[in-house]
Amino acid sequence: MLFSSTTFLAFFLPLLILIYFAVPRKLRSVRNFVLLAFSLVFYGWGGAKYLLLMLASIAINYFGGVLVGAFKSTKARKLCLFITVVLNLGLLVWFKYAGFFTEILNSLFGGFPVLKIALPIGISFFTFQGLSYVVDVYRNEAKVQKNPLYLALYISLFPQLVAGPIVRYTTVDEEIYTRRESLSEFSDGVVRFMFGFGKKMILANSAAEIADAAFASQNLSMSLSWVGALAYTAQIYFDFSAYSDMAIGLGKMFGFHFLENFNYPYIAKSVTDFWRRWHISLSTWFRDYVYIPLGGNRCSRSRHILNLLVVWGLTGFWHGASWNFIAWGLWFALFLIMEKYLFGSFLDKHKVLGHIYTMLVVVFGWVLFRAETLSLALEYAKAMLSMPFDTNGQALYYIIQYWPEWILFILCSMPVCRVLKDKLSKSDSFFAKFLLVWGVKAFALTVFALGYVKLVTGSFNPFIYFRF
Amino acid sequence: MQKKISDILLIILLAVLTLYISASIVLVDSGDISFYENRDLSKMPAVSKESVLDGSFGNAFESWASDHTPKRDAVLKLKAAIDMFVLKRPVVNDIVVTDDILLPYNSFNSMATDEQQRRLGVFIEEVEKVQKSVSEYGGKFVFVTVPSQTVYYSSSYPAYLALRSDVTDVVIPRFKAEMQRIGVTHLDMLEKSKDAGNPDYMSSKTDHHYSMHGAVYTWRSVVDVVNESKGKSLYFPDDSAIDYTELKNPYLGSRNRKIMGLKYNDERLVRAELKEPVPFERYNNGSLGAPLVYAEPEDDTSPVAYTYYMGGDFGNTVIKTHREELPDVLIYGASFTNAIESIAYSSCDEMHSIDLRSYNESTLSEYIKEHKPDVVVAVFDWSNLATLDESGKF
Numbered sequence: 001m002l003f004s005s006t007t008f009l010a011f012f013l014p015l016l017i018l019i020y021f022a023v024p025r026k027l028r029s030v031r032n033f034v035l036l037a038f039s040l041v042f043y044g045w046g047g048a049k050y051l052l053l054m055l056a057s058i059a060i061n062y063f064g065g066v067l068v069g070a071f072k073s074t075k076a077r078k079l080c081l082f083i084t085v086v087l088n089l090g091l092l093v094w095f096k097y098a099g100f101f102t103e104i105l106n107s108l109f110g111g112f113p114v115l116k117i118a119l120p121i122g123i124s125f126f127t128f129q130g131l132s133y134v135v136d137v138y139r140n141e142a143k144v145q146k147n148p149l150y151l152a153l154y155i156s157l158f159p160q161l162v163a164g165p166i167v168r169y170t171t172v173d174e175e176i177y178t179r180r181e182s183l184s185e186f187s188d189g190v191v192r193f194m195f196g197f198g199k200k201m202i203l204a205n206s207a208a209e210i211a212d213a214a215f216a217s218q219n220l221s222m223s224l225s226w227v228g229a230l231a232y233t234a235q236i237y238f239d240f241s242a243y244s245d246m247a248i249g250l251g252k253m254f255g256f257h258f259l260e261n262f263n264y265p266y267i268a269k270s271v272t273d274f275w276r277r278w279h280i281s282l283s284t285w286f287r288d289y290v291y292i293p294l295g296g297n298r299c300s301r302s303r304h305i306l307n308l309l310v311v312w313g314l315t316g317f318w319h320g321a322s323w324n325f326i327a328w329g330l331w332f333a334l335f336l337i338m339e340k341y342l343f344g345s346f347l348d349k350h351k352v353l354g355h356i357y358t359m360l361v362v363v364f365g366w367v368l369f370r371a372e373t374l375s376l377a378l379e380y381a382k383a384m385l386s387m388p389f390d391t392n393g394q395a396l397y398y399i400i401q402y403w404p405e406w407i408l409f410i411l412c413s414m415p416v417c418r419v420l421k422d423k424l425s426k427s428d429s430f431f432a433k434f435l436l437v438w439g440v441k442a443f444a445l446t447v448f449a450l451g452y453v454k455l456v457t458g459s460f461n462p463f464i465y466f467r468f
Numbered sequence: 469m470q471k472k473i474s475d476i477l478l479i480i481l482l483a484v485l486t487l488y489i490s491a492s493i494v495l496v497d498s499g500d501i502s503f504y505e506n507r508d509l510s511k512m513p514a515v516s517k518e519s520v521l522d523g524s525f526g527n528a529f530e531s532w533a534s535d536h537t538p539k540r541d542a543v544l545k546l547k548a549a550i551d552m553f554v555l556k557r558p559v560v561n562d563i564v565v566t567d568d569i570l571l572p573y574n575s576f577n578s579m580a581t582d583e584q585q586r587r588l589g590v591f592i593e594e595v596e597k598v599q600k601s602v603s604e605y606g607g608k609f610v611f612v613t614v615p616s617q618t619v620y621y622s623s624s625y626p627a628y629l630a631l632r633s634d635v636t637d638v639v640i641p642r643f644k645a646e647m648q649r650i651g652v653t654h655l656d657m658l659e660k661s662k663d664a665g666n667p668d669y670m671s672s673k674t675d676h677h678y679s680m681h682g683a684v685y686t687w688r689s690v691v692d693v694v695n696e697s698k699g700k701s702l703y704f705p706d707d708s709a710i711d712y713t714e715l716k717n718p719y720l721g722s723r724n725r726k727i728m729g730l731k732y733n734d735e736r737l738v739r740a741e742l743k744e745p746v747p748f749e750r751y752n753n754g755s756l757g758a759p760l761v762y763a764e765p766e767d768d769t770s771p772v773a774y775t776y777y778m779g780g781d782f783g784n785t786v787i788k789t790h791r792e793e794l795p796d797v798l799i800y801g802a803s804f805t806n807a808i809e810s811i812a813y814s815s816c817d818e819m820h821s822i823d824l825r826s827y828n829e830s831t832l833s834e835y836i837k838e839h840k841p842d843v844v845v846a847v848f849d850w851s852n853l854a855t856l857d858e859s860g861k862f
Contacts, residue, residue, distance in 0.1 A: 001526065005530050005533075005534075006489075006493070006530060006533040006534045006537060007526070007529055007530045007533050009486070009489075010486060010489045010490040010493060010533060010537075011490055011533070013486075014483075014486045014487070014490060044520075045523070045526040046523045046526055047521065047522050047523030047526075048520050048521045048523075049521045049522065183472065183475050183476070183479075184471065184472070184475055186475070186479070187474075187475035187478055187479060190478065190479070190482065191478075213576070216577065217576065217577060218577050219576070393576075393627070393628035393629065393630065394576045394628075394630075396628040397558070397559075397576075397628050397629060400558055400628070401557055401558055401559055403555075404555050433470070434470075437470045437471050437474050438470075438474055441474055441478050445478075445481075452543075453543055453546060453547050453550075454547070455534075456534070456537050456540055456543040456544070456547075457543060457544050457547040
């Protein structure tokens with residue numbers, strides 16, 4: 001089920017709210033059960049057979065956590081953790097990467113059957129969530145969750161189930177037991193959801209139309225390739241951050257406080273800065289569970305470089321079972337290493353140049369990410385760098401046709417709303433207070449209404465991160 | 469306090485809207501057909517174990533819920549209006565909107581030339597089969613190509629939009645050469661129109677078909693070509709013997725329909741009738757129907773579409789005029805034949821019409837073999853020759 005669907009907006013969410021809030025607050029466990037049941041329906045709506053996989057993941061992490069917590073000896077705890085990690089990753093590797101690896105084996109040795117296994121939605125997200133829980137239990141950073149239904153709720157909670165953010169167990173541990181839903185937070189959550197919905201429908205989907213046309217073009221000129229690359233840059237940000245907005249908003253409606261996942265990444269002044277702003281939950285996950293255990297930067301330079309290459313190669317690989325995703329991860333690793341050891345301080349002193357450089361790296365990176373294969377990505381990048389600059393009709397069409405969206409792409413990439421909100425908050429005037437209270441809601445309703453118009457009129461509604 | 473009030477009002481507003489939407493989807497009958505989209509609306513899917521397990525029920529449920537959202541047409545109109553009149557987008561719902569004409573948006577990715585050639589080759593082979601079938605009993609076969617809007621109004625497109633040059637550069641020259649090679653009488657109305665100074669009536673500003681005047685001009689050209697050869701001659705009087713009546717109703721052309729009828733221009737549908745009417749019987753798919761060739765609207769204000777001509781598309785229509793001195797004619801093709809048929813029946817003894825998109829009783833060759841019409845006329849527009857979308861079973 002998608003958030004941006006009639007089924008979700010007209011049936012699933014209203015029914016959930018009705019039943020959830022009909023249960024008295026003091027019956028926390030019943031409210032949790034309602035959330036869990038609806039979360040399982042949410043996931044199973046796309047194919048009930050995949051529920052078994054989710055339940056298996058929950059069971060692996062539940063028993064893993066219980067066993068890790070039960071044993072006193074480090075060796076035994078480590079063994080339980082190891083088995084749990086292997087089982088978790090085993091599921092992920094089977095469903096997501098088996099086809100990739102068998103293709104490699106087939107191309108090397110020939111005659112090897114290439115497996116084609118359907119990728120269950122959200123498997124990368126809920127696997128990483130489960131892993132983070134068990135590892136945190138092992139590190140004594142989280143208490144063992146003895147109630148399997150509560151652990152199931154954590155892993156399957158529908159707001160962040162299929163496209164993140166990756167929520168650490170410690171973030172929601174207490175809230176599972178003791179959260180307080182309030183009218184104010186419910187309303188704030190609704191507003192956040194509406195902005196996310198509008199962002200998805202108005203910005204992300206429009207950008208997708210442009211990007212898809214450019215990447216499918218049979219006559220890829222320099223101008224069209226840039227139009228497509230920039231459109232995809234917009235698409236992936238607005239699509240993914242919109243989903244995070246909706247997830248955070250929905251969580252808030254039910255008393256959960258998920259961490260922010262994006263912080264205006266396209267204003268970054270360096271690639272390092274970019275990755276502090278983009279998909280924060282994923283980069284911090286890899287930092288805490290892969291990079292630091294490998295030694296982080298507290299080691300020799302050569303080891304540090306290796307650690308970065310491993311982490312970013314895995315980050316790319318997490319996104320997709322394809323060489324171009326690995327190349328995408330390593331592309332960023334290259335620049336992160338160069339910034340760390342070569343020109344990082346230069347960028348600190350030259351912010352405008354740093355921003356331009358960062359955007360170029362990011363845009364070319366997205367070409368690697370978007371293309372179906374590495375060779376297509378290279379062809380596309382070649383078109384972007386080809387000369388002379390041409391006046392391609394198709395490129396011009398996509399600029400003229402989507403002129404309002406291009407303006408919004410730029411405006412909404414910048415923290416305009418945040419700056420405006422800060423200014424209004426500092427003002428004592430009635431008008432400022434009025435705008436903060438009523439204006440924000442009116443704006444959210446307008447954005448939501450326009451998004452709803454697009455929902456009703458469109459059938460074009462892809463979610464990028466559903467591949468993960 | 470203000471925040472609390474605003475929170476409450478927001479939630480009440482959304483609750484009321486949500487209840488309205490979900491109740492309307494479930495309880496209100498919004499019909500089975502989307503008029504403007506010209507398609508069937510999705511039905512509520514049946515639940516089955518398989519469909520729940522594989523997720524197809526969820527997808528079908530969403531289609532149904534989306535299709536039956538309340539005020540859907542109003543929302544579609546609102547979006548089209550915003551796009552056209554506020555944002556002034558050049559293309560709205562795949563229609564190129566200019567000041568006085570609505571044109572189709574052509575994809576920039578045209579079919580690869582070799583695939584186009586292959587499809588055209590298949591089409592030409594089918595035409596050759598018809599030629600052979602008709603020649604076997606001494607019938608006459610005329611293949612008529614009419615200009616599509618894209619070709620006819622190519623100069624009205626903004627410079628940056630695609631013009632389907634694959635048709636003008638690839639399809640047209642080859643098709644002409646092949647018709648000559650296989651000996652088919654080819655009547656190209658695009659060329660004739662150029663000779664006549666590209667009259668507006670050969671196309672439409674709001675629909676992909678020609679106007680009634682264009683249909684009459686085309687049919688008169690067919691009659692002239694047929695009557696040049698031996699055998700029974702088709703009868704068709706000159707314009708002074710024809711009454712042309714412009715309907716008062718707004719014309720909802722296929723292009724206009726896609727933008728929800730928001731941009732009516734002055735164009736109106738025209739009815740052409742002989743001053744001395746020819747009585748006839750009409751059979752639709754074998755059953756006797758009303759002796760009408762125009763589907764008259766109930767009043768002067770309801771929009772009318774191209775389906776006014778012959779009441780739309782039937783797989784097979786036979787009109788009998790019981791004038792044995794005149795030849796029998798078979799007209800086949802897609803919807804461009806409809807306007808022609810509204811007047812062509814008066815030229816012959818029996819007029820048979822086959823719409824290749826919906827006729828499934830037999831192949832075209834079998835039909836020709838069975839009925840042996842004296843004259844067979846094919847009518848296609850240039851855009852459809854190499855798509856095989858409407859070629860049916862030859």
